Amino acid sequence: MGMGGLDTVLEGVLLGGVYALFAIGLSLIFGIMRLVNLAHGDIVVFAAYMILTATAAAGVSLVVATVVTIVIMFAAGFALQRLVLERVLGDDILPPLLVTFGLSIVVQNGLLLVFGADSRRLQAGAFESSSIALAPGLSVGLAPLIALITAFVVVVLLQVLFYRTALGRAFRATADNPQIAQLMGIDQRNVYALAVGLSLAVSTIAAVTFGIRSNFDPSIGPARLLYAFEAVIIGGLGSLWGTLAGGIVLGLAQTIGGRIDPEWQILAGHLAFLIVLIFRPRGLFPSRRR
Amino acid sequence: MTALVSVKALDAFYGDFQALFGIDLELRRGETVAVIGANGAGKSTLLKSLAGLVRNRPDAVQLNGRDIGDAPAASIVKLGLALVPEGRHLFPSLSVEENLLIGGYGDRRRSPWNLRAVYDVFPVLRERRSSDVTILSGGQQQMVAIGRALMSNPSILLCDEISLGLAPIIVEDIYRSIPLIRANGASIVIVEQDVARALRHCDRFYCIQEGRVTLAGRPSEVDQEAVRMAYFGT
Secondary structure, eight states: OOTTTHHHHHHHHHHHHHHHHHHHHHHHHHHHHOOOOTTHHHHHHHHHHHHHIIIIISOOOHHHHHHHHHHHHHHHHHHHIIIIIHHHOSSOSHHHHHHHHHHHHHHHHHHHHHHOSOOBOOOOGGGGTOEEEEETTEEEEHHHHHHHHHHHHHHHHHHHHHHHSHHHHHHHHHHHOHHHHHHTTOOHHHHHHHHHHHHHHHHHHHHHHHHHHSOBOTTOHHHHHHHHHHHHHHHOTTOHHHHHHHHHHHHHHHHHHHHHOGGGHHHHHHHHHHHHHHHOTTOSSOOSOO | OOEEEEEEEEEEEETTEEEEEEEEEEEETTOEEEEEOOTTSSHHHHHHHHHTSSOOOGGGEEETTEEOTTOOHHHHHHTTEEEEOTTOOOOTTSBHHHHHHHHTTTOOOOOSOSHHHHHHHSHHHHHTTTSBGGGSOHHHHHHHHHHHHHTTOOSEEEEESTTTTOOHHHHHHHHTHHHHHHHTTOEEEEEESOHHHHHHHOSEEEEEETTEEEEEEOGGGSOHHHHHHHHHOO
16 A cells, blocks of 8 residues: 555556446447346346356366356357347337346346355455555555456457447447348347347456455345446446446546545445536447437 | 249238238339339338338248248348338448448348449549548438448349439439449339439339329330329329
């Protein structure tokens, strides 16, 4: 500790990386499908339990468990869209909202049944507590640093996908106008299924960083979803760089608030969110569409 | 000569509202066919039925002898039928060039139509390739919409009201591309409210009134009075 407030700022930015990763999956689905996934938080927790099971019970290494879980969650997302969400998507926004709300409850209770209510944590070994000295008296934890770098890399990769590939153009065209996109030979069902699959794959990466940093239990999803919402709204709907920035703003506000008084930590995050809403109602980086 | 597209006894509905009643229509290889009619006659519904945006009885629409009346739009474009929709409907978050590229999504031939060929027909688009489509003029937007449809290398191109809301001199510019599109092997269906223009550019025409074909033939074979009757019904 030391260097005045610099370590507080650094810590806040690093916490922001975790929040951003958590929020990117939510931002993705909303950006492409205009669907608010109320089960997003629970899906991240679900992925964390899958990784926990693979590492603790099956004895697989954390990296291998993560990679396998990413693949499984991608497939699960694809199936979730084709078998469930596709049936309720339409002009009315209420049915899909209700279905994801129901899914949230199903996932929470399913996890409670299988794993119980105890609080768990992912074990990352020595890596968890190691830190890097940036300057005399100023050091950062390796795990949070990697989380932030991962969030950055994920956003860069998604931007390349969205702006440099045919599939990315199909995602954006479908987001603009799903009916006209079909005239281009784009099968909307597959595009949406790929989007949900991608969201769940990214959510798995979020699950690792979140599960190493803090304890989780089956009921924690909705509380974390609130932070993800705030990050997405602060950044501006439909912008992935905005979501990363939104996560960092939230992390900074919470850390600085917590430094002033530990009881202020959560409240400061919500206050930052409200202040952004007052001065920039469309977020810091609103997408240029519409 | 066998028909490329044949429409047989097509009744099309929007929910409970019936827009088309027993339409029969044919498009032969190499032809340009015009569909004329007043506002609300059912012209756009007819094109949407062909393109798969309005679903119908399977055998109501045939493409190369294959039933496509209930096929989804995404599969019909892959069979070689592309629609330039009324109102253009470009993708606002895609640049000019990306709008063209998305038109070729899933097309592996890249010939005769590709970016270079479209830019050769509409040179102004080459200059504005990285522009936001929302800042283009109406005529330029229409060029992008036509180019986007061409990028799928269609054997049938449906043009819905491509002159709508444009200055006459711009409309001439756009219609100049039609012979070129024909020369590259596409058969064309033009839906147009400007009857004189439509009849100038087509081999045959159909006139629709309140969802029914009221007159069909070659422009040279009918007199203005007959067209006026078929168009307005009085």
